[in-house]
Amino acid sequence: MGDGDGLVGALERIAARYGDAPPAVLPTRPDVTIVRAGSVVVKAHVPEVGREALAARMRAVADPALRGILLEPVTGEVMAAGDRLVTVWPAGEPVDPDDPDAAPWEEGARLLARLHAVPAGSLPALPPAGGPARVGRTVARLDGGSAAERAVLRAFACLPGLPPPPAASAGADVSPRQHPSRADSSPPGPSGVPASAGPGGDRPPGPCSLAHGDWHLGQMVRRGGAWILIDADDLGVGDPAWDLARPAAWFAAGLLDPAVWHRFLSAYRAAGGCAVGTAGDPWERLDLPAQALTVQLAAAAVAAAKREGRALDEVEQVLVDSCQRIVRFRSACHSVATQ
Numbered sequence: 001m002g003d004g005d006g007l008v009g010a011l012e013r014i015a016a017r018y019g020d021a022p023p024a025v026l027p028t029r030p031d032v033t034i035v036r037a038g039s040v041v042v043k044a045h046v047p048e049v050g051r052e053a054l055a056a057r058m059r060a061v062a063d064p065a066l067r068g069i070l071l072e073p074v075t076g077e078v079m080a081a082g083d084r085l086v087t088v089w090p091a092g093e094p095v096d097p098d099d100p101d102a103a104p105w106e107e108g109a110r111l112l113a114r115l116h117a118v119p120a121g122s123l124p125a126l127p128p129a130g131g132p133a134r135v136g137r138t139v140a141r142l143d144g145g146s147a148a149e150r151a152v153l154r155a156f157a158c159l160p161g162l163p164p165p166p167a168a169s170a171g172a173d174v175s176p177r178q179h180p181s182r183a184d185s186s187p188p189g190p191s192g193v194p195a196s197a198g199p200g201g202d203r204p205p206g207p208c209s210l211a212h213g214d215w216h217l218g219q220m221v222r223r224g225g226a227w228i229l230i231d232a233d234d235l236g237v238g239d240p241a242w243d244l245a246r247p248a249a250w251f252a253a254g255l256l257d258p259a260v261w262h263r264f265l266s267a268y269r270a271a272g273g274c275a276v277g278t279a280g281d282p283w284e285r286l287d288l289p290a291q292a293l294t295v296q297l298a299a300a301a302v303a304a305a306k307r308e309g310r311a312l313d314e315v316e317q318v319l320v321d322s323c324q325r326i327v328r329f330r331s332a333c334h335s336v337a338t339q
Helices: 003-018 051-061 105-116 131-139 147-158 240-252 258-270 283-308 314-337
Strands: 024-026 033-037 040-044 075-081 084-090 220-223 226-229
Touching: 003 033, 003 040, 003 075, 003 084, 051 075, 051 084, 105 220, 105 226, 105 240, 105 258, 131 147, 131 240, 131 283, 147 283, 147 314, 240 258, 240 283, 283 314
Parallel strands: none
Antiparallel strands: 024 033, 033 040, 040 084, 075 084, 220 226
16 A cells, blocks of 8 residues: 555544545645545645644634634644644535636635734734745745746745745755845835835734735635635734735736736725725735745746646746746846945
8 A cells, every 4th residue: 555545544534533424535736635524624734734833723723713714623633644744624615616707705805804803912822824935835846947947936036035945946046045136125016116014924923913824715615605714724923915915916917807806805905904904005015925926826837837747838837927027027126226
């Protein structure tokens, strides 16, 4: 029996303990394994998740302050299956990827606004939100062996204040410390205004300091007729603007309908969302997180195409092209700042 079969078998045994139907493996990311057993799902987390950080996040999710915002686990216990950490959650109805017109953008925006209104300091102690570090981990999959990879690595090198990849890549000529355009000034992106939040998303655990860390429509399920956020793997103390960064990145790259983006942003602001304020230019806060998510998405796309032995598709090429624009914008901004 291979390692994958062994992991699935362990998850099925846990599912049999908590579930009420025969277990079945659900399709998901290559580094995550999920087994559903009727009303519960059992999740084997990515290998790099630490027990202490995951346990802290499980305690926070069970706090009454997050009830109705983030899905509560079936049990707060963090279990192990081989070298993987495992948690158990109620099952829900995910967003239907084949019905984009029914995507719950406004519901997601309102849930994020409610989440961001909870002071991180009112919850059990949490680690930093995982958004900024996730960018570096994704970029670390690239070795600079193609023009697309080098474009992504250069864009990452231009972004100020992000945690470095966990291991140095082969593209040493575009490492963050060596790239000549790496500066703390923001480029003339959608707003042309420097971001006011810390680039890495760090902030004290007071008001407007809680972030989901990896929000997208796949991080929502419907239970009892209402949508709720799921996945606490990256929940923590940080800049909540990062939770708006993925749709902002898609919009800035021309991959998200402007009407959809404005519906999402308007719903967030109408619900009192604190990440970008209720008025004014949202890109003062979103420029850097959106560019970072563009780099992350492009890195994941390039790595997937390489792994599958295929050329980039149209959307993936748009993301790589957006990385090239980030390099040009930030290089231009840096040259102006130093003249």
